Amino acid sequence: MKTLEIRWHGRGGQGTVTAAKTLGESMIETPLYFQAFPEYGPERMGAPVKAYNIISDEKILTHCPVINPNVVIVVDPSLIYSENFLEGATEDADVILNTGKNPSAIRKELNISGKKIYTVDANKISLECLGRVIPNTPMLGALLRVTQILPLETFLNHVKHTFAHKKFSEKIIIGNLEAIKRAYEEVKGE
Amino acid sequence: MQKFDAFTGNLAVATAMKQINPDVCAAYPITPSTEIMMIFADFVSNGEVNTELVTVESEHSAMSACIGASLAGGRVMTATSSAGLAYMWELLSVASGLRCPIVMTCVNRALSAPLNIHCDHSDAMGARDTGWIQIFSENAQEAYDNVIQAIRIAEHKDVKLPVMVCVDGFIISHSYEKMQYMEDKEVRDFVGEFKPYKSLLNVEKPETFGAMVLPNYYMEFKRQVREGMERARQVILEVGEEFSQRFGRYYSNFENYMLDDADFVFVVMNSAAGTVKHVVKNLREKGIKAGVLKPRVFRPFPFKEIADTLKNSKIICVLDRAETFGAEGGPLYLEIKSALQTIESNPTVINRIFGLGQRDFLPYHVENVFKEMRNYLDSGNIKMFDYVNLRD
Numbered sequence: 001m002k003t004l005e006i007r008w009h010g011r012g013g014q015g016t017v018t019a020a021k022t023l024g025e026s027m028i029e030t031p032l033y034f035q036a037f038p039e040y041g042p043e044r045m046g047a048p049v050k051a052y053n054i055i056s057d058e059k060i061l062t063h064c065p066v067i068n069p070n071v072v073i074v075v076d077p078s079l080i081y082s083e084n085f086l087e088g089a090t091e092d093a094d095v096i097l098n099t100g101k102n103p104s105a106i107r108k109e110l111n112i113s114g115k116k117i118y119t120v121d122a123n124k125i126s127l128e129c130l131g132r133v134i135p136n137t138p139m140l141g142a143l144l145r146v147t148q149i150l151p152l153e154t155f156l157n158h159v160k161h162t163f164a165h166k167k168f169s170e171k172i173i174i175g176n177l178e179a180i181k182r183a184y185e186e187v188k189g190e
Numbered sequence: 191m192q193k194f195d196a197f198t199g200n201l202a203v204a205t206a207m208k209q210i211n212p213d214v215c216a217a218y219p220i221t222p223s224t225e226i227m228m229i230f231a232d233f234v235s236n237g238e239v240n241t242e243l244v245t246v247e248s249e250h251s252a253m254s255a256c257i258g259a260s261l262a263g264g265r266v267m268t269a270t271s272s273a274g275l276a277y278m279w280e281l282l283s284v285a286s287g288l289r290c291p292i293v294m295t296c297v298n299r300a301l302s303a304p305l306n307i308h309c310d311h312s313d314a315m316g317a318r319d320t321g322w323i324q325i326f327s328e329n330a331q332e333a334y335d336n337v338i339q340a341i342r343i344a345e346h347k348d349v350k351l352p353v354m355v356c357v358d359g360f361i362i363s364h365s366y367e368k369m370q371y372m373e374d375k376e377v378r379d380f381v382g383e384f385k386p387y388k389s390l391l392n393v394e395k396p397e398t399f400g401a402m403v404l405p406n407y408y409m410e411f412k413r414q415v416r417e418g419m420e421r422a423r424q425v426i427l428e429v430g431e432e433f434s435q436r437f438g439r440y441y442s443n444f445e446n447y448m449l450d451d452a453d454f455v456f457v458v459m460n461s462a463a464g465t466v467k468h469v470v471k472n473l474r475e476k477g478i479k480a481g482v483l484k485p486r487v488f489r490p491f492p493f494k495e496i497a498d499t500l501k502n503s504k505i506i507c508v509l510d511r512a513e514t515f516g517a518e519g520g521p522l523y524l525e526i527k528s529a530l531q532t533i534e535s536n537p538t539v540i541n542r543i544f545g546l547g548q549r550d551f552l553p554y555h556v557e558n559v560f561k562e563m564r565n566y567l568d569s570g571n572i573k574m575f576d577y578v579n580l581r582d
Binding site: 021024025027028033034035036037038040042060061062063064065067 | 194195196307308328329358360361362364365366367368461462464465467468471548550551552553
């Protein structure tokens with residue numbers, strides 16, 4: 001398989017690092033190797049943060065940030081206009097954005113050439129499924145759809161199991177699973 | 191039966207500590223090692239270990255309490271970083287001088303000033319001459335395996351010295367990766383029960399510990415520490431061998447990565463060794479004879495074996511993640527240069543300081559150093575000392 005080098009862009013407090021961690025942990029269900037790590041720094045609520053995943057069928061030797069991601073995920077819609085989220089991304093990178101707009105509209109607006117752009121309204125999904133805006137779990141659903149790294153069912157089972165272990169309420173668990181499923185179905189590519 | 195799961199370096203160390211189930215832990219929090227004791231405190235509260243957890247008011251007190259508990263006959267562990275280790279410094283040589291087999295994880299972090307919470311090896315390197323055995327770990331797996339082996343090494347009757355297990359702050363301590371771990375029983379069987387050689391609490395045979403020694407005997411005590419350290423060389427290999435046989439992961443005193451016919455050699459410790467291996471693997475695919483020597487044990491430094499392994503290389507770059515202001519080069523460089531004095535051949539050795547305060551160290555930085563090394567073989571010119579990824 002092609003090694004997945006994923007870079008997450010979010011804001012402190014949105015669960016971006018937790019999303020990267022959850023994705024990493026879910027790889028335990030596979031024979032794949034993985035890393036999940038944040039951009040190390042002081043944690044400040046609302047400040048832009050980055051997190052990374054590397055997923056490979058070979059042992060991962062490097063211990064350094066991903067510079068040339070082949071998957072970029074923007075968890076916070078405002079970062080689409082304030083972060084250079086395409087920096088270093090490979091020519092054929094999958095770019096998954098949390099926005100209500102269509103991929104073609106974003107491509108035109110930001111004048112992006114190359115890459116594959118996907119969009120999903122994770123804020124809306126989160127609000128409807130969980131009653132508040134925590135876009136990290138729906139973004140995981142979109143990521144699964146785009147990368148096909150793990151079957152949806154396997155991932156949902158993993159999340160259910162981990163969230164139950166963390167003693168989250170039934171309502172929160174069901175809401176998160178629903179959010180992941182909806183984003184999986186609703187993510188749009190060009 | 192071993193299982194795979196996602197671990198951070200800190201979780202790996204805390205898990206090893208849980209499985210070892212020490213008698214006493216005394217600790218004071220400091221980033222990035224804080225989480226080890228946080229997780230371990232949960233194990234204590236949940237009754238998963240029988241450890242007496244002593245929360246003290248400073249690292250100076252933490253090490254003092256560890257020494258007291260160790261002399262009382264307990265199996266003792268702790269963890270710290272950076273300024274915490276620096277604040278313990280006075281007690282580090284007390285622990286080794288009193289032959290306390292304490293096992294401490296040092297989650298490597300830079301020293302102030304300027305204040306920086308990120309990774310480099312300045313903390314551990316400042317403690318290299320305090321009589322502690324120092325073992326370095328590339329990733330969470332090695333941190334876990336090293337902590338477990340450290341107990342056996344420290345408590346061995348021929349050694350009786352404290353062991354510091356080093357693991358890179360944030361880069362490893364806070365990153366998740368896939369790791370294999372043993373069952374509690376397997377670990378407890380491996381480390382065995384601690385039988386103290388002498389104990390303050392042995393009222394049948396009262397003894398004095400930590401008495402003042404005048405010039406007529408002080409040197410003999412220090413020689414004994416040296417002898418314990420020298421005997422540790424063999425013990426580290428034996429424990430590594432037994433660990434390999436039981437659990438299938440091989441440990442020696444250094445790792446030889448594609449070194450056998452290598453012309454170009456990088457010497458580097460801890461997490462950066464992985465990044466360098468990645469580049470060397472790519473160079474090998476292009477037919478370039480490159481290799482990596484990763485010292486696992488820094489004290490006692492395996493100078494003979496390393497010199498023997500490096501003798502046929504053409505150029506060696508020693509990568510140091512710590513400064514030695516006013517010396518010819520970084521601490522690892524000095525060890526390698528000194529080791530090569532024990533053999534006939536004389537490969538060129540250059541020194542590059544990288545990653546201080548966790549400055550990025552990326553594959554292309556290694557490639558750039560390699561280009562300098564290759565150019566040297568044609569031109570004979572190279573800077574003997576330089577920094578990697580530093581502003582002009």
